[in-house]
Amino acid sequence: MTNGSTEPGQSKGGKSTLASSVYQQLRDDLLRGALESETKLRVEWVVSRYGAGASPVREALNRLAAEGLLGRHDQRGFFLMPVSAAELEELTRTRCWLEERALRESIAHRTAEWEEQLVLALHRLARAERRLPDDPTTNNPEWEKLHRAFHRALIAACRSHWLIGFCDQLSDQASRYRLIAQNAPGTGRDDLGEHRIIAERTLNGDADGAVEALLNHYRLTAAMCMERLAQGYDPRAGKSQRGRK
Structure with missing residues (x-):
């Protein structure tokens, strides 16, 4: 039965x-x-x-x-859930607050194993193609997975599973906005370079410098997305609606 x-x-x-x-x-x-x-x-x-x-x-x-x-x-x-400039601003601000604390704690309580895992995460990210070969406007799912793993590795030594969990939730919420920003034309952004700077400063124990690089990384993504939203970007249509009647 x-x-x-x-x-x-x-x-x-x-x-x-x-x-x-x-x-x-x-x-x-x-x-x-x-x-x-x-x-x-x-x-x-x-x-x-x-x-x-x-x-x-x-x-x-x-x-x-x-x-x-x-x-x-x-x-x-x-x-x-609809996207909006107001939510993005709040999301970015909150994410910066929490990840600054998580990164500083990780650097303060660093271990050799944590450093090795961060180096490995950066290496794997650097070897992955960001875009799909047959669709340059779409991120490679494998790159997305490795990108998330890199950011998780940065804060993995913070000694708080609660803090890591909250950061993961904010990362999920930020993903849809990051997809909007990735299609901005002519950005000339050096994503890998940004990640390398964050990792190098973190591994050198430069907490202030690492936090600065990480927060600038997030804020640049948010600024690019804000620009797209200001242009009338419709995420359902995947393009700007400015000028349409």
Whole structure:
């Protein structure tokens, strides 16, 4: 006999595993901007896209909403959180506050193992191609993973899993804005150079210099995104709407 909350043919463990799989796929797609054209995320649409039952899909959607990666209207389902200059300003400011503390704590409590992991994270990031070869406007998913790993490695020695968790949440929220900034034309930005400076100052124990480089890195991304938003950038259309009637 099946439990009333378990769909036919699924065990509780199977349902949980499927919900986790849908959650991870949805989360990855949200953070890389693959769902920006969908204003609303209807359960039926998600079921069709990810090939899962309605129950694990609802579980995954509710989990993402609880993390703030999706919005939810009572009785009206789920939707992508809108982007705005005001939210970006607050997000960047808060991220700078927390990551400054996390980086300073990591440098103060450095270990040889932490230094080795940071060097390795930078090395892996440097070897990855940022853009997809067949689509230069789109970031390579592998680069995105290694980029996140580098920033996590910077603060890994801060001795607070709570602080790391909060920084991870802010990083997730910032991802969609970073996707907007990455398409800004003619930026001439040296991303790898910025990451190298952050790592070098960190490894040298220069806390003030490392914090300055890290915060400048985040603020530059935010400024580029702000410019795009000011131009009337529509993330669902993937282009500026200025001049359109």
